Amino acid sequence: MTQTSAVRLxxxxxxxxxxxxxxxxxxxxxxxxxxxxxxxxxxxxxTLMRMITGFETPTAGSVELDGxxxxxxxxxxxxxxxxxxxxALFPHLSVYENVAFELRVRKTAKAELDRRVRxxxxxxxxxxxxxxxxxxxxxxxxxxxxxxxxxxxxxAVVLLDEPLGALDQKLRKEMQFExxxxxxxxxxxxxxxxxxxxEALTMSxxxxxxxxxxxxxxxxxxxxxxxxxxxxxxxxxxxxxxxDAVMSSADTVEVAGLGPVxxxxxxxxxxxxxxxxxxxxxxxxxxxxxxxxxxxxxxxxRVFLGDEWTYHVKTGGTELTVRVPSGETSAALAxxxxxxxxxxxxxxxxxxxxPADDTTSPSLIGSPA
Amino acid sequence: MSASTATAPARGLRAPARGTLLGxxxxxxxxxxxxxxxxxxxxxxxxxxxxLSDPLLGGTMGGFTWDNYAxxxxxxxxKTMGYSLGLAALNAAVCLVVGYxxxxxxxxxxxxxxxxxxxxxxxxxxxxxxxRTFAWITLLGSGGPYVRIARALGFDASSLVPxxxxxxxxxxxxxxxVAVFPIYASMRAIDPSLREAASDLGAGWWQTHRRIFIxxxxxxxxxxxxxxxxxxxxxxxxxxxLGGGKDPLVGNLIVTLFTEFRNEPMGxxxxxxxxxxxxxxxxVITGLLRLLSIRSNRRAA
Ligand SMILES: Nc1ncnc2c1ncn2[C@@H]1O[C@H](COP(=O)(O)OP(=O)(O)O)[C@@H](O)[C@H]1O
Ligand SMILES: [Mg+2]
Numbered sequence: 001m002t003q004t005s006a007v008r009l010x011x012x013x014x015x016x017x018x019x020x021x022x023x024x025x026x027x028x029x030x031x032x033x034x035x036x037x038x039x040x041x042x043x044x045x046x047t048l049m050r051m052i053t054g055f056e057t058p059t060a061g062s063v064e065l066d067g068x069x070x071x072x073x074x075x076x077x078x079x080x081x082x083x084x085x086x087x088a089l090f091p092h093l094s095v096y097e098n099v100a101f102e103l104r105v106r107k108t109a110k111a112e113l114d115r116r117v118r119x120x121x122x123x124x125x126x127x128x129x130x131x132x133x134x135x136x137x138x139x140x141x142x143x144x145x146x147x148x149x150x151x152x153x154x155x156a157v158v159l160l161d162e163p164l165g166a167l168d169q170k171l172r173k174e175m176q177f178e179x180x181x182x183x184x185x186x187x188x189x190x191x192x193x194x195x196x197x198x199e200a201l202t203m204s205x206x207x208x209x210x211x212x213x214x215x216x217x218x219x220x221x222x223x224x225x226x227x228x229x230x231x232x233x234x235x236x237x238x239x240x241x242x243x244d245a246v247m248s249s250a251d252t253v254e255v256a257g258l259g260p261v262x263x264x265x266x267x268x269x270x271x272x273x274x275x276x277x278x279x280x281x282x283x284x285x286x287x288x289x290x291x292x293x294x295x296x297x298x299x300x301x302r303v304f305l306g307d308e309w310t311y312h313v314k315t316g317g318t319e320l321t322v323r324v325p326s327g328e329t330s331a332a333l334a335x336x337x338x339x340x341x342x343x344x345x346x347x348x349x350x351x352x353x354x355p356a357d358d359t360t361s362p363s364l365i366g367s368p369a
Numbered sequence: 370m371s372a373s374t375a376t377a378p379a380r381g382l383r384a385p386a387r388g389t390l391l392g393x394x395x396x397x398x399x400x401x402x403x404x405x406x407x408x409x410x411x412x413x414x415x416x417x418x419x420x421l422s423d424p425l426l427g428g429t430m431g432g433f434t435w436d437n438y439a440x441x442x443x444x445x446x447x448k449t450m451g452y453s454l455g456l457a458a459l460n461a462a463v464c465l466v467v468g469y470x471x472x473x474x475x476x477x478x479x480x481x482x483x484x485x486x487x488x489x490x491x492x493x494x495x496x497x498x499x500x501r502t503f504a505w506i507t508l509l510g511s512g513g514p515y516v517r518i519a520r521a522l523g524f525d526a527s528s529l530v531p532x533x534x535x536x537x538x539x540x541x542x543x544x545x546x547v548a549v550f551p552i553y554a555s556m557r558a559i560d561p562s563l564r565e566a567a568s569d570l571g572a573g574w575w576q577t578h579r580r581i582f583i584x585x586x587x588x589x590x591x592x593x594x595x596x597x598x599x600x601x602x603x604x605x606x607x608x609x610x611l612g613g614g615k616d617p618l619v620g621n622l623i624v625t626l627f628t629e630f631r632n633e634p635m636g637x638x639x640x641x642x643x644x645x646x647x648x649x650x651x652x653v654i655t656g657l658l659r660l661l662s663i664r665s666n667r668r669a670a
Contacts, residue, residue, distance in 0.1 A: 055565055076568045088566035092584050092662075101580070102570040149570070 004067030006031045006157050006189040007052060012061035014047050021047050023213045024061060029191060031156075034183050036192045036200040039210030040236070045193045046085070048210070049159050052191065053082050066156060080157035081150040085165065087142050089134040095121070095145050096130035102153040120152040123182060140171045147182070157189045164199065176203055197237045201225065209233045216358065225280075230358045234278040241284070241320050243277040244356070253277055253353055257316025258295050263351030274356040281323040283350035286311055287343050288332040294343035301338060313344055320344055411644075418637035429633050437638035446622065446639070453619040454646070457601035460540040464597040465590065467541060468548030472589070473582065475549075476556035477564070487553070494546045502610050505539045506530050509611075531613030539607050547596040555589030556582070584661075591658045599647045619643050 007029040014022040022044045029035045037045045050056040052063055054075035062071050070078055081102075089098050097104075099120050103113045121127050124144035134142055143163060150158050163179070164172045180203050183190045194200050200207050201221045208218045209232070217229045228234035231242060245261065247269045248254040255261050255277070263277045287294065297315035309329055311322045322344060324333070336342065418437055420429040440446070475486045493501060509515050511528035519526030529535050559582065567577040583590070605620030617625070619639065626636035 053569060055569075074568070075565070076571045076573060080569075082566075082569050084562050084566060086560065086562055088560060088562040090563060090566070090581060091560075101567075101572075105571045105576050105580070153571070 005029055005064075006033065006066060007191070008064040008067075009052070010062050010064070012048070012051055012063065013059045014044070014051060014056060015059050021213050022051070025215050027208065027215065027218065029157075029189060030205075031189055032183075032187050034180065034190045034192065034203055034205045036194060036204040036207045037210060038194055038197060038200040038207050038237075041195055043210045044213040045195075045210060046161055049082070049161055049191065049193055052157075053080060053159060054078055079155050080159060081153065081155045083146050083150045083158060083160040083163050085161040085163075087134075087146040089142055089145055089149075091134055094131050094133060095126065095137070098134065098145055099148045099152050101149060106153070116152055120148040123151065123185065124148045124178075139166050140175065143167065143175065147179075151182070151186055151188060154186070155188065157191060159191045159193070161193045162195065163192075164194075164196075172199075179203065201237070209236065211236070211358070227352065228278060228354070231276055231278070231354050231356070232358050234352070234354060239281055239321065241277075241279045241281060242354075243279070243318055243320075245275050245277045245353070247271050247273045247275055247353075253351075255316065255318065257318065261295075261351060262293060262346060262348040263353050264349055265353045267353070267355070269353065269355075275353050276356050278352045278354055279320075279346050279350050281310070281321045282308075282325075284320065284322040284344055284346045286313070286322045286324055286333060287345070288330065288336060288341075290343050291345055294345035296341065296343055299336060299338050299340050299342055311342070313342055315344060414637045414640050417634055418641045420634045420637075422632050422634045426631075428631070437634045438642075440635060441638060441642060449617055449622050450619060450642070452616055453602055456536070456540075456618065457598050460537065460544060460601045461594050461598035463537060463541050464544045464548035465593055468545060468593055468597075469552055469586075469590065471545070472549050472552035472556055472586075473578075476553055476559075477561070490546050490549050493542065498543065499606065501543060502539055502607055505535060505542065505611060509535050509538070530611055531615075533612065535611040536607055539611050540601060540604070543604075543607070544597045544601065547600075548593045551592035551596065552586055552589040555586035559585050587658055587661055591654050595651055595654050598650055602643055602647060 005028045007027070009025060009027040011024045011026060012022065013020075013024045025048075037048060039045055047056060051058045054063075054070070054073065058071075062069055064070065065078060065080065090101065093101070096117060100113055100117045103116060108116070117130075118127065121130060124147050126141060126144050126148065129136075134145065137145065143166075147163070150160075160179075164175050167175060176199060179190070179192075192200070192203065201224070204221055206218060206220055207224050208215045209224065210216065211232045217224060217233045219227070224233065224237055228237065228240070234240040235242060243255055243261065245253040245255045245263075247265075248260065249271055250269075251265045252260050253263050253265070253275060261277055269275055285291075285294075290296065295315045297313040297320065299311055300314045300319065301312040303310045304326075307326055309324045309326060311324065313320045313322055333342070417429050419433050419435070420437075421432040421434055422428075422437075423430045441450075471490065475483055475490075478486060507513050509529035509532075511530075513528075516526050516528060563581055563585075564577060567581050572580065602618070603620045604618055605624050608614060608616060608618050608621060614621070619642075623636050623639050623643070626632050626639060630636075
C-alpha cells in the first residue's frame with residue numbers, strides 16, 4: 001500500500017507526574033476516515049487527542065501526520081484543526097470573523113477569504129447572521145460556527161472533542177447526521193471523541209474503544225458490536241450478558257449451575273481457565289416450553305419498552321437479560337406472570353468467549369480498514 | 370427546617386423598603402468623606418485659582434482674575450507641562466508593556482501559583498514611596514550594585530543617578546502594580562482554551578495577542594493606562610531625587626509655586642489645569658475604548 005495514513009501514532013504515551021493517563025499505543029487513521037475514540041469520562045480521550053494536535057507533548061512515542069513526523073512541529077503548523085469541547089469561540093468577534101480567523105492569520109486575499117468564509121458558513125447552514133456575536137447564538141449554532149471555523153482552512157484532519165455533549169437530545173441527533181454529511185462532503189479525516197456509544201456506532205467508519213488509558217479494540221461498528229474482544233468492550237457498547245464460565249475443554253465452556261453453554265471460542269484458552277461468555281440480550285430466545293439446548297429459568301422481572309420487552313430471567317445461579325421484540329412475543333409468553341417458568345436459548349455464534357479479566361487481553365493495534 | 374430557609378430571602382427583600390432612611394444614614398459617612406476631603410478642597414483650589422495673589426505675604430487677596438491662567442502660557446511653564454505629559458505618556462507606555470506581559474504571564478500560570486506571583490508584584494507596594502525611591506538611588510548610584518557589577522565585568526560604568534533612566538526605572542517600579550492588576554483582572558476572565566484555539570488556527574504569539582488577548586483585555590488596558598498616566602502627572606519626589614531636579618514636572622512646579630514662590634493663586638491654577646488634563650485623558654481613553662468595541666462589532670463587512 002503506497003498511500004500514507006492521515007495520522008499514525010507510534011508508542012504514544014502520556015503521564016502527568018506519576019499518573020499514567022495514556023498507555024503506550026499504536027494507531028493508524030486513514031484518509032477521509034470518520035474515526036471515533038470511544039470511552040468513559042476520564043479514560044484519556046482528550047489527552048490522546050491533545051497529543052495529536054500538539055497541545056500536549058507525549059511522554060514517549062511519536063505522532064505522524066500524512067507520513068511525516070511532527071513531534072517538533074508546533075500546533076499552528078500542523079495541518080489539523082480542533083473543535084473544542086467548549087467550542088472556544090472568540091467572544092469579541094462576530095460569527096463571520098470567527099470563521100475568517102484562520103484565513104486572516106494566513107493572510108488570505110480578501111475575495112478568496114470572503115468566498116471561503118461564506119462557503120464554510122453555508123456548509124454548516126449558518127448564512128443568515130454572520131454579524132452576530134457568539135453570545136447571541138444558541139448552543140447548536142455556536143457548535144456550527146466552531147465547526148465552520150475548523151474546516152474553513154481545509155485541514156487534512158479535524159479533531160472533535162465531544163462536540164455534541166452540550167446539546168439536547170433532539171439537536172444531537174440532527175447534528176450527528178449533519179456532521180456525517182459534512183465529513184463526506186468536505187473529505188476531511190474526522191477524529192471524533194465521544195463517551196456516547198450510540199453516537200460512535202452510528203457515525204464512525206472505525207472506533208477505538210478506550211478504558212483507563214488503554215485502547216482495547218479498534219474495529220468497525222458492527223465488529224465492535226458483534227465481536228467485542230474484551231469484557232469492557234462488550235459491556236460498554238450496548239448491553240450484554242456476561243456469564244462467568246470455565247473452559248471445560250479447548251472449545252467448550254461450562255457455566256456453574258447450567259452446564260455447557262453454546263459459545264464460539266476464538267482465543268486460545270487453556271482448559272480450566274476462568275472466562276466470560278458474552279451474549280447480546282437480543283440474540284437470546286425466550287420460550288414457554290423447553291427447546292433444543294435451552295436453559296430453564298424463572299422470570300424475575302419484565303419491563304415493557306414499547307418496541308420490545310426486556311425480561312430478567314434467573315437460570316441456575318445466573319441472571320440473564322433477554323430482549324424480545326414486541327411483535328414476536330407469543331401469546332403464551334405474554335400471559336406468563338413474573339415468577340413464571342421459561343426457557344432461554346441462543347445460537348452458538350451468539351456466545352463469545354472472552355477473558356475474565358481485561359488486563360490480560362491484548363491491546364490491539366489498529367490499521368486502516 | 371426548609372420552611373425557615375425559604376422565608377429568609379423574603380425577609381431580606383423586605384428590609385430595604387422598611388429602611389430607606391437607614392440606607393441613606395449608612396451612606397452618610399462615605400458622602401461626608403467625599404464632600405469634606407474631595408469636593409471642599411477642590412472648590413477652595415478652584416476659587417483660589419481665580420484670586421489675586423498677595424505679593425508680600427503670599428496667600429490670596431480675593432477678587433477675580435484670569436491672570437493666573439494666562440501666566441501659565443509662559444514658555445517656562447508650558448515646557449514643564451509638555452515635559453510632564455511626555456514623561457507621563459512614556460511611563461504609561463513602559464508600564465503598559467511590562468504590565469501587560471507580566472499580567473499575561475501570571476494569568477497563564479497554574480491557578481494555585483497565581484496568588485503567590487501577584488503577592489510578589491504587590492510587596493514593593495507595601496513599602497513607603499520614599500523608601501522605594503531611595504532604594505533606587507542606592508541601587509543605581511555610585512558605589513551601588515549596578516556600578517560595582519558593571520565595573521567588575523570590565524565596563525566603564527558610573528552612577529546612573531541622576532538620569533532620565535533612573536527616573537523611568539523608578540517610575541516603572543512605582544506604578545507597575547497598578548498597571549498589572551487591571552490587565553490581570555481582564556485576562557483572568559478569558560477562557561484559556563481561546564489561546565489554544567488561536568494557535569490551532571495558525572496564529573503565532575503576536576497574532577494571538579493582537580487578535581485575541583489585547584482586544585479581550587482592552588478594558589484592563591484602558592484602566593492601566595489611566596492609572597499610570599494620570600498619577601504620573603502629579604509625581605514630584607522622583608524627578609528631584611533621581612533626575613537631579615533639572616527637569617521639573619508639573620507636580621514639582623505646583624509645589625514650588627505654593628511653597629517657594631508663595632504664589633497660591635498660580636499654584637491653584639496649575640493644579641486646576643492638571644485636574645482638567647487628568648479628566649480629559651480619562652475621557653479620551655474611555656472614548657477610545659468605546660470606539661474600539663463598536664468598531665470590532667462592525668468589523669465584518
Ligand atoms: N493537565 C493535566 N494534569 C494532570 N492530570 C491530567 C491533566 N489532563 C488530564 N489529566 C488526567 O488525565 C485523565 C484523563 O483525562 P482526559 O484525557 O481529559 O479524559 P477524557 O477526555 O477521556 O474524559 C484524568 O484522570 C485527568 O484527571
Ligand atoms: Mg474529555
